[in-house]
Amino acid sequence: MIAEIGHFALALAAAVALIQSVLPMWGAARRDAAMMATAAPAALVQFGVLGVSFAALTYAYLTSDFSVVNVINNSHSLKPILYKISGVWGNHEGSLLLWVLVLALFGALVAVFGRNLPPSLKARTLSVQALITLGFLTFMLFTSNPFERAFPPPLEGGDLNPLLQDPGLAFHPPMLYVGYVGLSIVFSFAVAALIEGKVDAAWARWVRPWTLLAWIFLTAGIALGSWWAYYELGWGGFWYWDPVENASFMPWLAATALLHSAIVVEKRDTLKSWTILLAIIAFGLSLIGTFLVRSGVLTSVHAFATDPDRGLYILLLLVIAIGGSLALYAWRAPALKGGGMFRPISREGALVLNNLLLSAAAATVFIGTLYPLFLEVLTGDKISVGPPYFNLTFAPIMGVLVVALGIGAMMPWKRGDLPGVMRRLTAASVFTAAATAAIALFYAGDNALALLGLAFAVWLFAATMTQLWARVRPTTRVSVADAIRRLPGLPRAAWGMTTAHLGVAVLVAGVTGASLMTVETIASGKPGDRFPVGDYVFQLDRVEQVAGPNYRAERGTFTVFDADTGEEITTLAGERRRYVAGGQETTEAGIRSDFGGDLYAVLGQPADDGGWTVRLYREPLVPWIWFGSTLLVIGGFLSLSDRRLRVGAPVRTGSTSGGGGDAAKARADAAAQPAAHPAE
């Protein structure tokens, strides 16, 4: 009964989405306020109805209702309750339900917080959002019904893939979805603006918080997924350039570029058509990612149950959504008027460079991900593109980006002075040189590439701190004490930017350490054997059988000693688990983290001679990856909490008809900015 309610709610949501996509759009064209006003309540109803549907599926999982096919295939009555819940989205149908729920969530958020949007922009945005939802709902109803019944119901389910039974992965998909589905609302704003034919500073101010929100969750989701791969897959790596990882990374790169170009639209009223294009591309890449994961056109370790019919339907959705919006772009964008002019050496110029580099990076990943597909279509050959390609192409682009970021963030708007900026970065340059020399002497002198990566990280750290300091102490006339007193008064957006850029510096250091300085030992041995790993010695103490709630495991206990002093550092326990229901095996790495890096031990297969294969790693600086990602997320939230965005978006004015008051003011503000700088 509950499952039928869920199914019915899904159909009802499709009907509401149809109304929400037609009426407001039509109303906006006819300037009919009543018709436009249907958008917001429809968006709320849509979210409520889909919430019911999602709750129904969750209920089926919690009660282990094995009359529902989806529950049979992905759950087991012995499974811990957290994984019963995460099983809801750990499969194709359920994850699509989460997709549409998040689509509707963003529609509802705009309905609630977008009270002061111009009515026609709001109506059109919600209408485009409903169109996307409608596309996915029909897809679910026709090909991927999560509420399908089985008769007769089996006594027990087939269990969720045990690799997915992990706290890191329980929350990774919802985060990621809020992230890349969240880009849908930015896409809807962009398409609505193209239909209106008007993109201005106010538009950028409305769009930026949504981009930022989606970006924060996307960042957190990708970082969680990477963390999971690191400790659960047992190969010591944090990023594998797998097509599915790339599918989430490409929208992230595009969204990062969009965050920065939207600033230029907001502050300087220029780069409009490019920003609109980026908004379309960011969500377009999310859709393409979904298509790649679910259609089975590419080989990946993250296989959803794939099906060519589903693939064709999603491809059709892609062509309508992306093709349609790009056609609209080709038609309307040439009419968008460019605003303020700027010199290449300026803050705007630096942000354009940021956008060029991030787009080039996204294109690199796109080509690397799809090249095997192109080649197979043309020649039938099977190849795979792996880390060597990405290291050669992606890493240098990021290197240039990090160096340029340190300089660009110091540039003033409109017209900058490169020698002047470099003079102000003298201290940072000296600090970088000194720190790099110290690192070469004491830490990574034998590894030139690692040294370069760490030097980039130090440079970005020093330049970002200089930039923060220059904000509070623009000239030497301000005393140091006064400058420090000014720090708390800086806008949250400034703190957000500084925190996020410091996060990038920390992340660069972590990635450098993990990719270029890891020491690995793969060996076979018996309890009592010792294995040297760089500056450490691992000893396999014992291997024992342990039982978990729904698995049995062999647990290997290792003691780690310092190779020089022989001092005992820690003990690690790595497990090889075998799940009762499906018979699959997973590894749980034993990890100890500290400031300098991780010690990482995995118990492998038993060998013929009664011993075990062991994989042991010293992974320098890996915790910095997680810390840097956390700083990015914190920076995003700080920036999101900036007063400017709150004033620009969701403040309700007293009278019901005065919703456009703030908007009008924002437009006036924008118009009051110097419109153009005379070209010289």
Add this chain to the structure above:
Amino acid sequence: MKRLVYLLPLAVFLGVAGYFAAQLLSGRDAMEVPSALIDRPAPEFALPPLWDGGEGLSTADLKGGGPAIVNVFASWCVPCRAEHPMLMRLAEETGAPVHGIAYKDDPAASKAFLEELGDPYTKIGVDQNGRVAIDWGVYGVPETYVLDGDGRIRYKRTGPITPRHMEDDILPLLEELRS
């Protein structure tokens, strides 16, 4: 001219979508990785029998006769259960021997599996530690190989055999090998 620049993103996207469509409509399965063992002799191996007093499976069993089928299975593998009727059909209809390799499985569980569903296999070798399966390039059960009379591997399927694989690949190949 300026308008053409704005058409560029659409053109690029349509090109990419065209490739997607070509790949989807080609009917190729991207998950299928061609085996390096195709047209090569089956690896040297000898495995003990599953049934008491039965015969084990070794390289010699695959040579000299007509075409043969080797299927890697396990009682814990759900897709093996799904493809089982196809194997029964193969054994009954084609006359080619269907041999089994019981992969990383408790022999008692393998026996119970076959007693419950029926035993399509002519000979079964027990590969309890999975060592022989490595030489065969097994990376997921079930896997099915078709060998010609000289003991060379001519076809490999990773994953359960469906009626489509039977009709399109396996039966025509057996026909061809016989003639």
